[in-house]
Amino acid sequence: KTLRLHNFELDVIHTSDKPSPFFVLGLDMASALYKSYSVRDQTVLISGASSGIGEACAWRFAEAGCRLILVARRLERLQALKDKLTQEYKVPIYVESLDVQSINAITSLPDRLPEDFKAVDILVNNAGLALGSNAIHENLLEDVATMVNTNILSVLAFCRTFIPGMVKRNRGHVINMSSIAGHEAYVGGSGYCATKHAVDAMTKAARHDLNGTDIRVTSISPGAVRTEFSVVRTKGDLAAEAAVYAGIDPLRAADIADNVLYAATRPPHVQVADIVVLASYQSSARNLARVKLPAAQEA
Template sequence: MVSIQDQIVLVTGASSGIGAACARAFAQTGAKLVLTARRFDRLQQLAQTLEQEFKTQIYPLQLDVCDRSQVEGVLKALPEPWQAVDILINNAGLSRGLDKVHQGSVQDWEEMIDTNIKGLLYMTRLLVPGMVDRGRGHIINIGSIAGHQAYPGGAVYCATKAAVRTLSAGLKMDLLGTPVRVSEIDPGIVETEFSQVRFHGDTERAKRVYESTTPLTADDIAEVVVFCTTRPPHVNVSEIVVLATDQAAATMVHRRSV
């Protein structure tokens, strides 16, 4: 295990779920954290908690990764001590609805495409050139089992995560010959706010996604992310698919009888 103490880690979508779990996991390593999210009140609360608990340095940023001009402005305005980002966690992402394509909401499609694909690209384009110039860096893209296997009602979301998979592969090719590493983490069912977001705040419907099964937790994924970043420089963990023991494929989940 290689120490990443004092390295600068930037996590998008850090106010909840896998992003917040990654923030906590990296805080324990002694890394310095740039945490971004749209919900700044939750982000500030998380930052204060981690600073007090782990005595680490944290720079919270209100940021909507879908807004290219905002991404450019905010990242270029980072104070000098925070500009040399060593590790980028492209975590911000979401799913909306479970409609068939011919019945789907165009607004939902645009939100998924803007966040899951364009937001990832904006962050990557702004931060990776510095990594190449400095001769060090690591990009972690949070994908999904949905990027490997489509399922009914999820065509557009699955397409965005398939794009993350292809972009990760292409980015590795583009960075060949540099020390900059690219890893893709593809979780299966993880109990976070994901389903609440998908169902536009329908808490009861969201709960049913995880009923009678044991899903992954956000901490499970954060542990995998930290593992990737703490390998020796010559080791690039290219891709990891992480499923709950109760899941065999995107739509195959074992549920226990009550």
């Protein structure tokens, strides 16, 4: 038996002669609720695109038919990624070696973009890093400066450079890669947690600044993700990096990219403010249930 409610079909479950009070949503209603908004032919700029979450985002947006601007320091990796994406999806891609710690390199980027790439629709501020896990009184200040320049100043610079065009066109989406460390602090995280709290604050302030426009602002806050992030944080100490993920099944870069694309493909009236994504055995930044995993998962 089928009922109709607000033009959606509802299938009634029969457990006896009388219909159950529970309903199964018809496919047309489910489709309407979860249908993605197309971002095809939009221009997406992704910082830190040569590996990890940035690279995974490039794959997702290429699959969605977007024009891509991919920037990072390692040009060889960017070029290899461009070749793969172009072969697979035939989308236009511009790559450039860019150090996000250079404000001038960021603010002058529009001058170097081909004409077809100048109007950025979606800005993914993904570049970021952590260095060390020292107590606040033992921090290496050069490491803290690097984190501040990369995690905070580069985000401000990209926003200052590309949001004015969004305002002029009255459309756009800014997606900032924050962290669970932007929602809580932990031992040994004074520098990194401070920078990600700043990203969270910047994102909220930007949402206030742009309220009343058709520009959306989103923060993505991952938990434990296995990328090069921990290798960088431990400064190449592979044993220390392995210990970070010992006994857990961490998130993958693709898991976070899925959430980035989800936020970008909501209908225009929907603004996803923040998505916090944790691994299944993680309840906070440092509370990870380390259980014995099957060998296939440990590998």
